[in-house]
Amino acid sequence: MSDILKLLDKAPIWKTLTQTPKQIAELEARVAALEAKPREAEHLHTCGQCGQPASVTAVRDHPTFGVFGKKIRTITCQAGHAIEYDWKPE
């Protein structure tokens, strides 16, 4: 732990990062966005019930929030499970 910190302390980029908390916050937000993307896609391609390959088979307006552009996507797998997910298209 401390060895790693010592190493990082010698790296110019690390010093820059520690001196600019705003940049760190921006980087954290970017990492969070990147980490969220695969998870977002995964639930559209894998059944949440049995883990088999699945795909989007239907999209409809959200009954309550459809007026705000919110949708509901139905994900159906090979075993016939149909799971609905709220979806807000960007």
Ligand SMILES: [Zn+2]
């Ligand atoms: Zn399934």
